[in-house]
Amino acid sequence: MSFLQKTMKGAKIGHFKNTENSPSVVMPIPQEVCISMSQHMGPPCKPVVAKGDTVKVGTLVGDSDAFLSAPIHSSVSGTVKEISEIVVANGSKCQVVVIAADGEQTVDENVKPPVVETHADFVKAIKNSGLVGLGGAGFPTHIKMNPKNLDAVDTLVINAAECEPYITSDYRTMLERTQDILDGIAAIKKFIGIKQVKIGIENNKPKAIELLKKETANDPSVEVCSLPSLYPKGAEKVTIFETTGRVVKEGMLPADAGVILDNVTSVAFIGQYLRTGMPLVTKCLTVDGDAIAEPKNVVVPIGTRYADVIAFCGGYKKPAKKLIMGGPMMGILVYSDSYPVLKNNNALLAFSSERAIIEPESPCIRCGRCMNTCPYQLQPRQIELAAQNDNIEMLNRLKVMLCMECGCCSYVCPAKRNLTFSNKLAKQKVRAASAKK
Ligand code: SF4
Ligand code: SF4
Known part of the structure; x- marks a missing residue:
């Protein structure tokens, strides 16, 4: 990879910042929240509360001994209704703590500003x-x-x-x-x-x-x-x-x-x-897309279900064909609006069939646009071919693991080839091959 250029490449894409002038509004507390135990990179947390427990805003509800992890706190005061499982976007199951809110938003007694004097104190806080x-x-x-x-x-x-x-x-x-x-x-x-x-x-x-x-x-x-x-x-x-x-x-x-x-x-x-001293219990997210009646920026308790957030934004103005957690380029497709808001959820986009169009792929015309757009100067078309041929050595030579799945190559491809998706698959193949070794 060469970084001789002064600025890295990329794609000119539409901004659609429709909500930039919408000050964030705080959503009323929903009747219940569904707090996922998997809200960070790394192993999921385990619930540290049980059905029937009383919790307050800021009460610890999930934790883990794993290094790559972060504790999870209740965003409402109320009663733990159940510990159950949901199927997440990648098809795997994840534990959730469902809490019936009492509407009082009583703050946990342990919530107080941390005493921080050293670097170690700071990291712990x-x-x-x-x-x-x-x-x-x-x-x-x-x-x-x-x-x-x-x-x-x-x-x-x-x-x-x-x-x-x-x-x-x-x-x-x-x-x-x-x-x-x-x-x-x-x-x-x-x-x-x-x-x-x-x-x-x-x-x-x-x-x-x-x-x-x-x-x-x-x-x-x-x-x-x-x-x-x-x-x-x-x-x-x-x-x-x-x-x-x-x-x-x-x-x-x-x-x-x-x-x-x-x-x-x-x-x-x-x-x-x-x-x-209040832990991370709320999140501001942009709710937008042509299927949303009133796009806005909303501050919600973490664990609020998408359906409640969308209802607060006036509901669906047309049937939603595609619901995306995050942006349209790198966001994750979600299959149900019963899915809860996570800590790292910065947007919720709902598009109707008029906007959620998947155009058919046609053969590569070797225009080179994918390569010329990639910020890391990767060769997406060559990666696609190597992945199709299960050529792991070539995938490594093409440095596929550098791909950040930004979507630029797919966006600019005149043949509408889903190069980002092939890159994702190619990375899985490389990971599987190295695990086998
Ligand atoms: S998805 Fe990967 S290959 Fe495509 S432009 Fe982004 S970094 Fe490059
Ligand atoms: S942008 Fe599309 S058509 Fe052009 S070289 Fe890349 S894969 Fe082929």
């Missing part, structure tokens, strides 16, 4: 808060804040690109919770020993750029970087390269390049948590 990457990845934040090479980390990159179409929840965070972001930055700088902060924002959000530039004008360590509106500027390696010029090579973590990368809403949450 972030772990206890249940924070995971709120931009969609769901990586437990306490692990990011405790890199092995702490002394070599000198830069905090805040990912505020929000490059996926439709989603504006991070944008609203920037406009509405600016002080939380500044408090989060101050805490990370203090406890990690960060020297410089880069905030990467796509240039289709001039108001957010202007506001954050104004609010950080007196701090020379903070730079607000205006990024070109070229999808996917919010991808981890891309944001780091665009804001710092540093390359996170294959197999490297951002910390290996001296960087901690965090999503802007995650940083705002850190600021808020250190002040209040």
Whole structure:
């Protein structure tokens, strides 16, 4: 992979930021919430409550001893109705804690601002808060804040690109919770020993750029970087390269390049948590798509079922053919609106059959557009062929594991080839082959 270009490639896609001027609204407490035990990258948590238990807002309901994990808290006060299972988007089953809300929203007595004086205190507090990457990845934040090479980390990159179409929840965070972001930055700088902060924002959000530039004008360590509106500027390696010029090579973590990368809403949450001690129990998500009657940004208790969120947005104005958790480029298709909001859920999109069109594939015309668009300069058509032939050696040579499944190659392909899907399959084949070895 060569990074000789000054800016990484990508695709010019429609923005459809229909809700950018919709201030976030807090949804009334639903009758029940369904809190998933799998809301982070890593092994799921196990319920630590039982049917009939009384819980309050902020009560611990799920936990795990696994390193790659984050605790889960109740978003409502009420009674545990049942511990059951749901089938998640990838077809696997996952435990859920269903809580009947009493509508009182009584706060758990253990919720109080953490005492943080050292880096170890900070990491412990972030772990206890249940924070995971709120931009969609769901990586437990306490692990990011405790890199092995702490002394070599000198830069905090805040990912505020929000490059996926439709989603504006991070944008609203920037406009509405600016002080939380500044408090989060101050805490990370203090406890990690960060020297410089880069905030990467796509240039289709001039108001957010202007506001954050104004609010950080007196701090020379903070730079607000205006990024070109070229999808996917919010991808981890891309944001780091665009804001710092540093390359996170294959197999490297951002910390290996001296960087901690965090999503802007995650940083705002850190600021808020250190002040209040309230763990991660609510989420702001953009609800949009042509099947939604009243698109808006909604703050909901985590575990609220999609059907309740959509009802709050005026319901469906036409039958929804496709329901997506996240953005249209990298989001996950969900099969039922009984599915609950997760910590890393930044959007819920519902499209009718007029918009959810899957065009038929035709043969490759060898135009090279897929390759010329890929930010990592991969060769998606060659990967597709190698996957079809089960040629694992070739897939490794083509560096398929670098593919972040951003969807650019499929988006630009005039033959409508579903290259991203073939890349996903190809990666599964490589993983299976290496597990077999
Ligand atoms: S999906 Fe993978 S191969 Fe396609 S453009 Fe994105 S990173 Fe490149
Ligand atoms: S963009 Fe589509 S048609 Fe063009 S080379 Fe790639 S796969 Fe073939």
